[in-house]
Amino acid sequence: MNVTLRQLRAFTGVYRTRSITRAARELGITQSAASLLIQQLEAQLGVKLFDRSTRSVQPTLAADEAVHAAERMLSDAHGLSRRMRDLAQARAGRVAFLASAGTASALLPLVLARFRAGHPDIEIDMRDVAADDLVSRLSATDAEFAIGSVEGEFADMTIETLTSGRLSAIGRRTADFAARRSLTWDELAQLPTIAMRRETRIRMQIDQALSAQGKRLDPTYEVTLINTALAMTAQGLGLAILPATMLPADQFPTLIARPLVRPALTRPVSLLQRQGRTLSPAAQAFVTTARTVLAGRAAPASG
Amino acid sequence: MNVTLRQLRAFTGVYRTRSITRAARELGITQSAASLLIQQLEAQLGVKLFDRSTRSVQPTLAADEAVHAAERMLSDAHGLSRRMRDLAQARAGRVAFLASAGTASALLPLVLARFRAGHPDIEIDMRDVAADDLVSRLSATDAEFAIGSVEGEFADMTIETLTSGRLSAIGRRTADFAARRSLTWDELAQLPTIAMRRETRIRMQIDQALSAQGKRLDPTYEVTLINTALAMTAQGLGLAILPATMLPADQFPTLIARPLVRPALTRPVSLLQRQGRTLSPAAQAFVTTARTVLAGRAAPASG
DNA sequence: GACATTCATAGGCAAAGCTCATGAATTGAT
DNA sequence: ATCAATTCATGAGCTTTGCCTATGAATGTC
Structure with missing residues (x-):
């Protein structure tokens, strides 16, 4: 398997909120699902992204680096969807x-x-x-x-x-x-x-x-x-x-x-x-x- | 569901090769899987991306527009993976x-x-x-x-x-x-x-x-x-x-x-x-x- | 020390994703 | 004109993924 946008969404969410639970809520999934997504992404990239205990979720330096690329990809994805939708509705193009x-x-x-x-x-x-x-x-x-x-x-x-x-x-x-x-x-x-x-x-x-x-x-x-x-x-x-x-x-x-x-x-x-x-x-x-x-x-x- | 990088990979592949079959081969999946991925992406974006007959696969203008964003995202994904791998192997950082x-x-x-x-x-x-x-x-x-x-x-x-x-x-x-x-x-x-x-x-x-x-x-x-x-x-x-x-x-x-x-x-x-x-x-x-x-x-x- | 919060894990189930097989359309060759 | 070959689409069936619920473990709070 490969990195998925889903994982990246979870990642940026957790990075921003410093909490798996909150990020999960935002994404409309359960905490356990979000937890798994982060684990998958870490396994995927071969890097630990957060130092997590039950009490805190600290991004690592790798996460600090990764977050930029992740956010860019997500914003690209969003832009792509919107642009296509506009195109479809002939609102732009x-x-x-x-x-x-x-x-x-x-x-x-x-x-x-x-x-x-x-x-x-x-x-x-x-x-x-x-x-x-x-x-x-x-x-x-x-x-x-x-x-x-x-x-x-x-x-x-x-x-x-x-x-x-x-x-x-x-x-x-x-x-x-x-x-x-x-x-x-x-x-x-x-x-x-x-x-x-x-x-x-x-x-x-x-x-x-x-x-x-x-x-x-x-x-x-x-x-x-x-x-x-x-x-x-x-x-x-x-x-x-x-x-x-x-x-x-x-x-x-x-x-x-x-x-x-x-x-x-x-x-x-x-x-x-x-x-x-x-x-x-x-x-x-x-x-x-x-x-x-x-x-x-x-x-x-x-x- | 949302757009996936998988779909985008299929998309850029088909766009480049002008063939679902060839793109599928490159991706190591079957032709039918690639065909489905394209259909999904089209449904996702609400736009027809290719005019396809059994004999030709022609990108639409929407595809021409989309391909740039898609390629950027994929290259970002690749870059992210590589950078993280370097980090993990302490070759960078x-x-x-x-x-x-x-x-x-x-x-x-x-x-x-x-x-x-x-x-x-x-x-x-x-x-x-x-x-x-x-x-x-x-x-x-x-x-x-x-x-x-x-x-x-x-x-x-x-x-x-x-x-x-x-x-x-x-x-x-x-x-x-x-x-x-x-x-x-x-x-x-x-x-x-x-x-x-x-x-x-x-x-x-x-x-x-x-x-x-x-x-x-x-x-x-x-x-x-x-x-x-x-x-x-x-x-x-x-x-x-x-x-x-x-x-x-x-x-x-x-x-x-x-x-x-x-x-x-x-x-x-x-x-x-x-x-x-x-x-x-x-x-x-x-x-x-x-x-x-x-x-x-x-x-x-x-x- | 009881309670609340948060993250991790396990089991189970639904959905996604893939392959294989087949069909339809079209091209090129015989 | 017929036949073989190529290519895309579709359907059945199986595997994997992905999510949720439930539960456990850790930690901070009153």
Whole structure:
């Protein structure tokens, strides 16, 4: 057998109280049990720890030395338990995850704010990554999950759609525009538009879908950042071609989104996880928050 | 139940090897036992530590966090055991003890040298103290024992005579002096003598014993330090009146001791310990050395 | 000297801990 | 595709540990 924490607890108790009986009471065991624990520990370590008579329990020099290590171990043990418990209850800990640049800027701030309100002590480590890299990065880093728009299937990954946004025309709330329920891609051709550059995932999806129907998008402006597109739209430079989910209503209160049809395209916002990896409690809490918040926005944004 | 070091050992093993089977082998237990230990720990902490399938055992983030505390505790435990073992084997530690000034200078250097040779890593804290204070200091300080000449009995103290020296005349190895087997106190009166001052313990013992027989000592010189007496003797200034044990043969090779008789007086060198206090292993080792070394000198010194 | 307190020890019982045997899942080879 | 091999989980059964109750021994108190 080996030294046990039980023995150490008895030891520090006796050391502090100078009494086996009192220490036993504190530990909720009988005096005889405590007495045995001390004897075991002494045998274990090969040192006498207390000079005891029926009338006094005097720590030896060895005990004086040992007590520090013992106390440290016990405090470590206690800290470990508490820390794990906190982790389990997602009261502390860390969430590390990946987000594609688009979701990170448009969708997640809301989730982050909500989550932070509920779990103020959890450290959040969000890394925005090019959408293409989501999967490979998720396998390689310590990020627990990824949020972004991905299509297809991947080995060892589970994909869950959190919300999906219809590709929409986003413009200022003019009487004319607000009156529309939707726009066709053809109608769009007549209007000044702002779209993402061809290299971006969103744009690639659009181009692919339209070309399948013999159509094509000829935007007036092409930008890299979603925010730029929205800011330009707010200035009245044109309609932004984006998933409705990408419009943060609070940031751009003057803008509204109207779905594009013929074809109607949707762009999912998905949650990626490595298969067979349970999420940390903190991450689980975050995912739950994300689901809730994003589900609330699932309906295509309208006026 | 509470977290046990056993569980932590299993945990760190599995964490490191990424396999329950391998960890079990290392620990010398069966795979099933290791599997149970992990399950227990998980239940204990309320956290999943590994994502396990039959084919892989992946640590969770909680495990990543826990492993540090676990390893620290185990290393502490190991360190504690080792340190205690060293202490027990007197390979480390400290000896604090008291010595009366006389013994400290004349008798103990030999013991110290011998002890140090055998236990180079043990710290020695020898405090020389007036003989009168030995007992009171021993009760009050953290010194574990005392060595000196004390008479009588004391409460809570055990006294053991390590060696005893006959009170002797110490002089240069002249043909005349070396020829003597002993001297009487009366004969001494005719010769130049060097004795300790009246305030010293040795002198008080002499004066008391002689006056009981109606005799008295009238030394030519009176000194405070034993070494001074011996140095003067070596210079031929007279015979030193001292216990034979107080003559370090190696320091004063020219001097020899001849016992004084009528009356023959002996002066014990005793070991004092507090009753019911076990000595630290280091102290025990020291005492053993002292007993051996001093026993070797027990025979009254002669040419 | 009787009493109270405290530590140690013995006997007995419940629980923990381990091993052995077996089952289920997965991988790699034939 | 089937078979063998590997690995983790689970259940039965046995051994050991651990605790409690009861009692004894020592020591200090009134």
